[in-house]
Amino acid sequence: MKIDTIAKASDKKTSQHYDFATRAIHSSYDPADEQGSLNPPIYMTSTFVGQSAEHVGDMFAGESDGHFYSRISNPTLDLLERRVADLEGAEASLATASGMGAISATLWSLVSPGDEIIVDMTLYGCTFAFMRHGLAKFGVKIKHVDMTQPHLLRAAFSQDTKIVYFETPANPNMRVIDIAAITQIAAEFDAISIVDNTYGSPYLCRPIEHGADLVIHSATKYMSGHGDVVGGLVSGTADTIQNIRLFGLKDMTGAAMSPMTAMLLMRGIKTLPLRMDRHCESAMQVAHWLDNQDQTSAIYYPGLTTSAFHHVAARQMSGFGGMIAFELNGGKPAALKFINALNLIHCAVSLGDAETLIQHPATMTHAAYSAEERVQFGISDDLIRISVGLESVSDIIADLSQAFDNINIAHK
Secondary structure, three states, X not given: OOXXXXXXXXXXXXXXXXXXXXHHHHOOOOHHHHOOOOOOOOOOOOEOXXXXXXXXXXXXXXOOOOOOEOOOOOHHHHHHHHHHHHHHOOOEEEEEOOHHHXXXXXXXXXXXXXXXXXXXXXXXXXXXXXXXXXXXXXXOEEEEOOOOOHHHHHHHXXXXXXXXXXXXXXXXXXXXXXXXXXXXXXXHOOOEEEEEOOOOHHHHOOHHHHOOOEEEEEOOOOOOOOOOOOOEEEEEOHHHHHHHXXXXXXXXXXXXXXXXXXXXXXXXHHOHHHHXXXXXXXXXXXXXXXXXXXXXXXXXXXXXXXXXXXXXXXXXXXXXXXXXXXXXXXXXHHHHHHHHOOOOOEEOOOOOOOOOEEEOHHHOOOOOOOHHHHHHOOOOOOEEEEEOOOOOHHHHHHHHHHHHHOOOOOOO
């Protein structure tokens, strides 16, 4: 199956001299190719008719380009993949049915029993479960290292280490990892570096520019931005993406994105720069406000100059994002009580939407961790995660303020 020319950014309609915001709207599409349609068509088809039996056979054999089944490729997904590759600075991208589809398809393609994956101390709960309870079940070794200390990674390598995997900023506690430092060490040991960049989006951070081999997104979040789709993306070299497409996606997971989802993602990506600027601006104001509240015991936001990760984030990100984590005096009961007292802000486990969302990681997104593991990996019972949305920031702060006023939380 010869699909290596399908999802590349290096075609005639990709104009790297344009700014990010322009490419997010125009990259890889020319209306003249589609009867002048301003928006690209949606190819709602499961299969494709070949020119001949020989032609279809040649596509299966990898001797001819083309689409033949939408679990593997589809023209609408092809355009999304080209555009994302362009924005990431990658050779190729692959769209999947979910963020976990991108993670699982990628890792199933790259590891075998006996291989080792070194991961950071903090991972999204389902990623943690997939590695610790899934891959480990099939003989893949998982080793946790505090990657905010690069020397610890260097000391952790073994002859079996195949992959170095981390999130930055990390979900949910906002730890920021120096991408260039970690990927350089991984390269020295011939390990593949994979960065989950969901919190940053390619608008704020492009890990491939800092040395990463692969970058993964839950496209459900900021790439979509509207809370109406579930999707995943992985970007990297053309050969690696081809491998993930034809093994991890086609054979191991079947986690194919629908053409309608691809269209909605492209619609969301058109406004990604505008939305991210607003998310960053509002989150900075909310973080400063939370930092001045007597009922909070800790604020985790890399935009604050008091953050231990501020300088690293400033070096590799063009903005600090829309995600904040904070802890309250009073532990888990206070955290749940506070969330329940909110009116405008919704309790929901996603992020990156127009709506401001709040959740309690220990009982929600990171419930796959045991109580002991949460302590070990820095996810406290009183930790709250907030995804600052696009509403008026004064209304967001007013809702947080009334929640503090209407519950009894001990002051500092």
